[in-house]
Amino acid sequence: MKLQLPATALSPYVSHYWLSRNNRDTEHLVLPDGCVDVVYGVGGVTFGLAYGVATRKSFCAMTPDFHYLGICFRPGQSRHFLKFAQNHLTDSSLSITGLAGLSPESFADEIASGEAFQRLDKALLDWVARQPMESSAVDVALATIDRCIGYVSIENVASQVGVSRRQLERYFLRDVGISPKNYARIRRWQYTFGLLRSRRSMALADIAQVAGYADQSHMSRDFRYFFGQSPGSVAVDAFVQEQVASSYYAALERLHRHTTSQAYIGDLI
Numbered sequence: 049m050k051l052q053l054p055a056t057a058l059s060p061y062v063s064h065y066w067l068s069r070n071n072r073d074t075e076h077l078v079l080p081d082g083c084v085d086v087v088y089g090v091g092g093v094t095f096g097l098a099y100g101v102a103t104r105k106s107f108c109a110m111t112p113d114f115h116y117l118g119i120c121f122r123p124g125q126s127r128h129f130l131k132f133a134q135n136h137l138t139d140s141s142l143s144i145t146g147l148a149g150l151s152p153e154s155f156a157d158e159i160a161s162g163e164a165f166q167r168l169d170k171a172l173l174d175w176v177a178r179q180p181m182e183s184s185a186v187d188v189a190l191a192t193i194d195r196c197i198g199y200v201s202i203e204n205v206a207s208q209v210g211v212s213r214r215q216l217e218r219y220f221l222r223d224v225g226i227s228p229k230n231y232a233r234i235r236r237w238q239y240t241f242g243l244l245r246s247r248r249s250m251a252l253a254d255i256a257q258v259a260g261y262a263d264q265s266h267m268s269r270d271f272r273y274f275f276g277q278s279p280g281s282v283a284v285d286a287f288v289q290e291q292v293a294s295s296y297y298a299a300l301e302r303l304h305r306h307t308t309s310q311a312y313i314g315d316l317i
Contacts, residue, residue: 049066049067049068050066050067050068050162051064051065051066052064052065052066052067052165053065054168054169054172055169055172055173057173057176058169058172058173058176060122060125061121061122061125061128061129061172061176061181062119062120062121062122062125062172063083063120063121063122064120065117065118065119065120065164065165065168066117066118066120067115067116067117067118067159067162067164067165068115068116069115069160069162070113070115071110071111071112071113071114071115071116072112072113073110073112074109074110074111074112075107075108075109075110076107076108076110077105077107078099078102078105078106078107078108079102079105079274079275080101080102080103080104080105080234080237080238080274081101081102081123081234081238082101082123082224082226082231082234082235083101083120083121083122083123083126084098084099084100084101084120084121084126084130084134084137084225085098085099085118085119085120085121086098086099086118086119086121086126086129086130086144086147087099087116087117087118087119088116088117088118088150088152088159089111089114089115089116089152090114090115090116090117090152090156090159090160091111091113091114091115092111092114094152094153094156095143095152096143096144096145096146096147096151096152097141097142097143097144098126098130098137098141098142098144098147099137099140099141100134100135100136100137100138100139100140100141100142100225101123101134101137101138101139101224101225101226102139103138103139103226103230103234103274104139104273104274104275104276105274105275105276106139115159115160117159117164117168119147119168119172123190123224123231124184124186124187124190124220124223124224127222127223128176128179128181129147129148129172129175130144130147133221133222134221134222134223134224134225135221135222135225135226137225138225138226147171148171148172148174148175149171149174149175150167150168150171155167184219184223185209185210185211185215185216185219186216186219186220186223186224188208188209189205189206189208189209189216189219189220189228190224190231192205192208192209193205193228193231193232193235194235197235197236197239197259197260198231198232198233198234198235198236198237198239198260199232199236199259199260200232202216202228202229202232205228206228216228233270233274234274236259236260236261236270237270237271237274237275239259240255240256240259240261240267240270240271240279241275241282243255243258243259244279244282252264252267252279252280255267255279264279267279268280
């Protein structure tokens with residue numbers, strides 16, 4: 049799989065692009081990350097699918113020998129490109145005819161040849177130039193939750209952006225696809241997963257404290273909800289570590305540690 053950052057002007061909205069040519073897998077691991085993806089497939093048929101925010105670990109079916117191209121939007125930013133409430137997509141997918149004027153048929157050859165990233169940049173930049181990209185209270189709330197790695201009172205977040213908690217929840221469902229509380233849980237879980245992978249010798253109780261959980265049991269409940277396993281089993285299970293390390297989730301971590309230019313980053317996984 050290849051990953052690439054978008055053009056600089058698109059970076060507030062798009063996290064990254066990814067491309068898998070001549071796919072050999074029958075399924076792809078999906079982990080909760082708060083993002084919406086648009087995926088184009090080219091093979092015996094061509095198609096476009098929008099995948100909503102995932103709230104639990106799941107596996108997406110793939111077809112061997114197909115080419116797949118994906119756009120991963122930053123949390124809450126798919127609203128500028130997909131003109132419907134994002135909670136209609138949560139934990140599901142929807143067939144789309146195209147995005148920003150790009151139907152899967154219109155650049156199937158570029159996807160197959162691996163030359164699709166520049167075409168994506170141009171189409172999305174043209175779209176942004178034509179559309180009012182209006183900011184929202186959700187954007188400020190997302191930044192606050194991210195900055196606190198999910199360890200924050202949603203009441204305080206709502207107060208900071210000048211809306212009631214119920215209003216903020218409605219905005220999040222519309223623009224992100226999940227509630228602010230669930231988004232904060234996902235962000236804290238992501239951070240904790242990273243600690244488990246990078247600090248193998250650290251006691252679970254200490255990891256729970258660093259990540260802002262009330263106690264180790266609280267952390268365990270989130271892990272079982274989002275990943276289906278306890279944090280202890282994740283920390284010691286080499287297969288789980290390898291399974292996650294081989295996914296785009298881990299590759300994206302490496303990508304964002306080396307974002308000194310907008311150039312193509314390379315084959316990361």
